Amino acid sequence: MEKATLLDWYRQMVQIRRFEQKCAELYQLGKIGGFLHLYIGQEAVAVGSIAARQENDHIITAYRDHGHALAVGADMRRVMAEMLGKVTGVSKGKGGSMHLADVNKRFWGGYAIVGGHLPLAAGIALAEQYKGTDAAVLCYFGDGATNIGYFHESLNLAGVWKLPVLWICENNQYGMGTAVDRASAVPRIIDKATAYGMKGKQVNGMDVVEVYQATQKALKAIRSGKGPQFLEMITYRYEGHSMGDPLRYRTKDEVEKWRADDPIGILERRLLQEHNATQDELEAIDQAVEQEIAEAVKFAEESPLPSPEELFTDIYVEA
Amino acid sequence: MARITMRQAITDALREEMLRDENVFIMGEEVGVWGGTYAVTRGFYDEFGPQRVKDTPIAEMVIGGAAVGAAMNGLRPVAEFMTINFAFLALDAIVNHAAKVHYMFGGQFKCPVVFRAPGGGGRQLGATHSHTPDVIFAHFPGLKVVSPATPYDAKGLLKSAIRSDDPVLFIEHATLYQVRGEVPEEEYLIPIGVSDVKRTGSDVTIVAYAQGLQVALEATNELAKEGIEAEVVDLRSLRPLDMGPAITSFKKTFKAVIVEEGYRSFGIGAEVAARLQEEAFDYMDAPIKRVAQMEVPLPYSRELEQSALINKDRVIAAVKEIL
Ligand SMILES: Cc1ncc(C[n+]2csc(CCOP(=O)(O)OP(=O)(O)O)c2C)c(N)n1
Ligand SMILES: [Mg+2]
Numbered sequence: 001m002e003k004a005t006l007l008d009w010y011r012q013m014v015q016i017r018r019f020e021q022k023c024a025e026l027y028q029l030g031k032i033g034g035f036l037h038l039y040i041g042q043e044a045v046a047v048g049s050i051a052a053r054q055e056n057d058h059i060i061t062a063y064r065d066h067g068h069a070l071a072v073g074a075d076m077r078r079v080m081a082e083m084l085g086k087v088t089g090v091s092k093g094k095g096g097s098m099h100l101a102d103v104n105k106r107f108w109g110g111y112a113i114v115g116g117h118l119p120l121a122a123g124i125a126l127a128e129q130y131k132g133t134d135a136a137v138l139c140y141f142g143d144g145a146t147n148i149g150y151f152h153e154s155l156n157l158a159g160v161w162k163l164p165v166l167w168i169c170e171n172n173q174y175g176m177g178t179a180v181d182r183a184s185a186v187p188r189i190i191d192k193a194t195a196y197g198m199k200g201k202q203v204n205g206m207d208v209v210e211v212y213q214a215t216q217k218a219l220k221a222i223r224s225g226k227g228p229q230f231l232e233m234i235t236y237r238y239e240g241h242s243m244g245d246p247l248r249y250r251t252k253d254e255v256e257k258w259r260a261d262d263p264i265g266i267l268e269r270r271l272l273q274e275h276n277a278t279q280d281e282l283e284a285i286d287q288a289v290e291q292e293i294a295e296a297v298k299f300a301e302e303s304p305l306p307s308p309e310e311l312f313t314d315i316y317v318e319a
Numbered sequence: 320m321a322r323i324t325m326r327q328a329i330t331d332a333l334r335e336e337m338l339r340d341e342n343v344f345i346m347g348e349e350v351g352v353w354g355g356t357y358a359v360t361r362g363f364y365d366e367f368g369p370q371r372v373k374d375t376p377i378a379e380m381v382i383g384g385a386a387v388g389a390a391m392n393g394l395r396p397v398a399e400f401m402t403i404n405f406a407f408l409a410l411d412a413i414v415n416h417a418a419k420v421h422y423m424f425g426g427q428f429k430c431p432v433v434f435r436a437p438g439g440g441g442r443q444l445g446a447t448h449s450h451t452p453d454v455i456f457a458h459f460p461g462l463k464v465v466s467p468a469t470p471y472d473a474k475g476l477l478k479s480a481i482r483s484d485d486p487v488l489f490i491e492h493a494t495l496y497q498v499r500g501e502v503p504e505e506e507y508l509i510p511i512g513v514s515d516v517k518r519t520g521s522d523v524t525i526v527a528y529a530q531g532l533q534v535a536l537e538a539t540n541e542l543a544k545e546g547i548e549a550e551v552v553d554l555r556s557l558r559p560l561d562m563g564p565a566i567t568s569f570k571k572t573f574k575a576v577i578v579e580e581g582y583r584s585f586g587i588g589a590e591v592a593a594r595l596q597e598e599a600f601d602y603m604d605a606p607i608k609r610v611a612q613m614e615v616p617l618p619y620s621r622e623l624e625q626s627a628l629i630n631k632d633r634v635i636a637a638v639k640e641i642l
Contacts, residue, residue, distance in 0.1 A: 058392075092425030103427040108391065113415050119381040120416065123388020123396075130344070130370065130394060153381035160376060314426040315460050317484035 001209055003275040009208050010271060011285045013043040013264050016067045022293050023083055027243050032083045036097050039067035041238035044263035045170050046071040048211030052219060053138060058106045060121050061140040063098035065110025074102040076292060077299035086303035093306045115150030122154050125163040136164040136222045144175020146189050155196040158228040165228045166218050172237045177249035193230035205233030206263045320503050326496040328470035330359050332477040337367060340395060343481055346373040347382060347399030356401050357437050357496060379405050383412030390432035391420060395481060403438035403490060404450050417486040418461030433480045439492040439530055439580060441628055446616035451581040456488050457557035463511055464557040466490040468532035470500040472555055475509030492530040512559035520548030523638050524568040526591050527578040528554040531629060535578045538634035562594050569595050573604035576637045580629055583611035605641035610634050
């Protein structure tokens with residue numbers, strides 16, 4: 001991998017992490033409301049896989065969507081404005097943290113019904129197949145989502161119709177407080193993909209380079225006509241499921257063990273040891289990100305709230 | 320003008336729209352090789368091919384959701400639920416996705432999907448296969464719900480539904496497939512959300528739609544023999560609900576009976592009655608009556624099932640009670 005590429009991924013991962021830490025602060029201050037699901041610990045998955053996409057590929061995910069939104073290149077100021085419910089937000093303040101989207105980046109958004117967006121991904125892929133393009137859909141979901149009917153119906157349909165979907169399971173070990181082996185009859189998620197004609201591959205989701213390479217390979221397989229593909233990214237969320245999670249279901253030791261494999265730490269070591277990056281170089285990136293976040297918060301805070309009339313816009317396209 | 324069945328009118332609308340716009344395609348269980356469980360898409364598979372007439376697995380959640388995704392990404396899917404009873408499995412895709420994506424993402428996405436679903440009771444199909452759950456779907460802003468009563472309306476409304484940039488649930492009462500009516504050769508559209516006066520009269524206003532409209536019209540024929548002239552308003556669309564003609568009529572007759580096949584509780588009748596009293600309270604001369612399905616799961620046995628459903632005698636009795 002080129003050093004410049006790795007530095008860019010480092011920047012993106014730091015950007016996501018610091019953005020979310022800022023969001024947590026704003027949540028404590030009451031400036032962000034509703035549910036807030038942090039992606040901290042999983043940054044390598046969104047960054048590495050989205051880096052592997054071709055320009056016309058589509059992205060769709062669940063409510064834990066800040067990382068994907070930033071990785072597709074959505075304007076951070078407008079993402080932050082959405083968090084604060086401002087009209088300048090990516091979804092005009094009507095979506096919030098769970099419903100970020102950016103149609104211009106082919107990012108179809110975050111969805112809050114577990115598994116509900118998997119059939120949408122199949123449909124988006126169907127439209128590409130119908131039009132005869134070579135675009136694929138990268139569809140992200142959690143380990144918990146693999147137990148819901150939507151998952152099974154969508155994988156089956158994608159298999160039968162050979163839809164260009166890359167199913168990306170972000171196995172962060174828990175669905176809320178329920179560990180994978182307490183909710184899934186098979187502990188290896190990829191075993192479920194087998195049932196629908198996909199081989200599936202487990203990937204170290206803490207290593208952005210591994211994520212990138214596996215995604216690239218899977219997308220190539222899709223484009224060469226091999227049908228839908230499945231990746232299980234083994235990862236971990238460092239924070240609670242959402243704000244206010246009592247964290248009764250896991251031990252501090254377990255979290256510490258995973259923190260030793262921090263995706264940003266792994267990349268940082270690789271940059272310093274294998275690519276002659278300097279601490280100064282990385283710090284300069286950190287500072288630039290801080291600056292960007294400060295500007296995003298300022299933009300969001302200074303933005304107007306949606307006007308009362310906005311309540312009634314966009315219910316229908318046609319009056 | 321040709322007199323054709325409602326089934327034929329729906330078939331013609333689908334076929335014409337598929338010929339007009341290649342982004343229109345059909346997906347659902349048994350829509351292709353079989354030719355449609357109610358034979359609405361007979362011949363389509365041979366004419367349009369498997370790319371545009373897609374047989375799906377028995378998987379309502381993904382039929383609903385994939386149609387939403389395809390619509391968001393530029394196609395115009397007409398997704399058929401074999402019957403509306405099975406659309407319950409897709410309620411989330413319809414209500415939480417089709418009806419929400421435009422609003423929830425601040426207008427970034429459109430969802431021009433049509434869900435077609437035959438529904439209704441009266442065919443001895445037992446408790447799970449006889450629902451008229453139209454109100455459940457009509458409850459949600461973001462979705463349009465249409466349920467025609469005549470071949471003419473069915474054709475014009477389905478064509479509008481397919482061309483609409485919004486998600487539309489198109490409910491076809493299965494006992495109406497054989498109903499015949501005049502349909503012109505030339506192209507026409509009927510706008511969604513516009514009610515229609517199907518019979519004029521000055522003694523009482525009957526508000527109905529779909530199969531309820533046919534029952535209401537039967538009743539008015541008998542009432543006319545006794546010199547009672549009812550005005551009949553066909554809602555045609557449940558959301559958006561056009562109350563204009565019903566209110567105008569009520570202000571003339573001062574009395575109303577609402578006829579629907581679904582249950583009375585929380586039903587169309589409750590909604591229409593509430594709106595009449597809100598908007599025309601001073602014109603009300605008598606309690607507004609509701610004729611609807613008995614509050615029981617529908618039984619199999621023929622006479623028993625019929626006794627739970629609406630019929631012309633119950634409409635006539637309701638009218639006479641308030642005259
Ligand atoms: C259909 C449905 N059931 C329950 C919930 C509540 N819920 C939200 S997130 C979640 C856990 C999902 O876990 P997973 O798929 O592993 O994703 P993660 O949160 O770990 O990213 C649950 C149960 C929901 N949003 N939707
Ligand atoms: Mg999880």
